[in-house]
Amino acid sequence: MSPAKFLHELVGSMSQGAAGNPTVAMIEAAFAHHGVHWRYVNMEVTPDDLGVAVRGAKAMGFRGFNCSLPHKVTVIPHLDGLGESAAVIGAVNCVVRRGDQFIGENTDGKGFLKSLETEIDPKGKSVLLFGAGGASRAIAVELGLAGSRLITIVNRSEKRGAELVTLLRDKLKVDAELVVWQGDYTVPTGTDIVINGTSIGLYDAVARLDLALDSLKPGMVVADVIFNPFRTRFLDDSAARGCRAIDGLGMLVNQGIVGVEYWTGITPNADVMRKALEAAMGL
Numbered sequence: 001m002s003p004a005k006f007l008h009e010l011v012g013s014m015s016q017g018a019a020g021n022p023t024v025a026m027i028e029a030a031f032a033h034h035g036v037h038w039r040y041v042n043m044e045v046t047p048d049d050l051g052v053a054v055r056g057a058k059a060m061g062f063r064g065f066n067c068s069l070p071h072k073v074t075v076i077p078h079l080d081g082l083g084e085s086a087a088v089i090g091a092v093n094c095v096v097r098r099g100d101q102f103i104g105e106n107t108d109g110k111g112f113l114k115s116l117e118t119e120i121d122p123k124g125k126s127v128l129l130f131g132a133g134g135a136s137r138a139i140a141v142e143l144g145l146a147g148s149r150l151i152t153i154v155n156r157s158e159k160r161g162a163e164l165v166t167l168l169r170d171k172l173k174v175d176a177e178l179v180v181w182q183g184d185y186t187v188p189t190g191t192d193i194v195i196n197g198t199s200i201g202l203y204d205a206v207a208r209l210d211l212a213l214d215s216l217k218p219g220m221v222v223a224d225v226i227f228n229p230f231r232t233r234f235l236d237d238s239a240a241r242g243c244r245a246i247d248g249l250g251m252l253v254n255q256g257i258v259g260v261e262y263w264t265g266i267t268p269n270a271d272v273m274r275k276a277l278e279a280a281m282g283l
């Protein structure tokens, strides 16, 4: 009996409660633009079914898949190995078939860095990062791997902040420090890059970061992970102070670009993907 054959190569997104995931339109636009016969399909997977879903994807010849919350950590035992940053971060959002193995990668931080590098090379720079959750962890690890000189984590919860600082110091030998966030934070003189890695501003264009705005100086590079709205109050306030602002939509597009590169070997057209994402999000 001949093995089952697909008309298309398949990749997917394993998520829960993410029907209408706008990244589907973005990835499929890239496939269409480059004329490759691939499909990207969204699959609702419950935590209980994750293991069987991963085995099923492998058995059916999927070339990989993205996974989002709540699967980013729990998917790891079901995989054959991890890429360098995914191993340090301890979370996976992109799985890639290499030979007969499913390898977990983390493209969140890589996507962020691709965006950041349009304005500044983080090597040797002093970085201030608000937040210590999943997105911040991915960003901080990539900054560490890229050779940032100092990473200061400013986080509301001391426990989560301390865990991230310990990870940066112990696993990457990066100079990192923690500030527990209380009241308006003053950005130290000499900071090169300021990042909002928290969820403050998500679906809320007027949400404010507790930050002394006059400590933001012209020339600093300021970036936000928030992609909806993609123009946040933090970015507007920073741009008004002469900072160079980078939005979170670029990070989302770039993590998609890294995923397509991993799966297909093609470097996709960023404009096509951003336009498709904006259309799917109604922007």
Ligand code: NDP
Residues within 6 Å of the ligand: 108, 111, 130, 131, 132, 133, 134, 135, 136, 155, 156, 157, 158, 160, 161, 197, 198, 199, 200, 202, 225, 226, 227, 248, 249, 251, 252, 253, 255
């Ligand atoms: P987590 O829940 O893991 O972390 C949330 C972080 O925000 C924590 O550091 C938390 O602090 C902090 N935080 C939340 N509310 C407040 C508040 N009111 N005051 C101070 N700190 C606060 O979320 P993720 O890291 O996974 O995601 C963060 C954001 O990044 C989300 O909005 C998500 O949409 C976005 N994101 C964007 C991506 C992109 O491609 N642009 C990719 C991935 C995520 P504490 O530890 O004290 O609770």
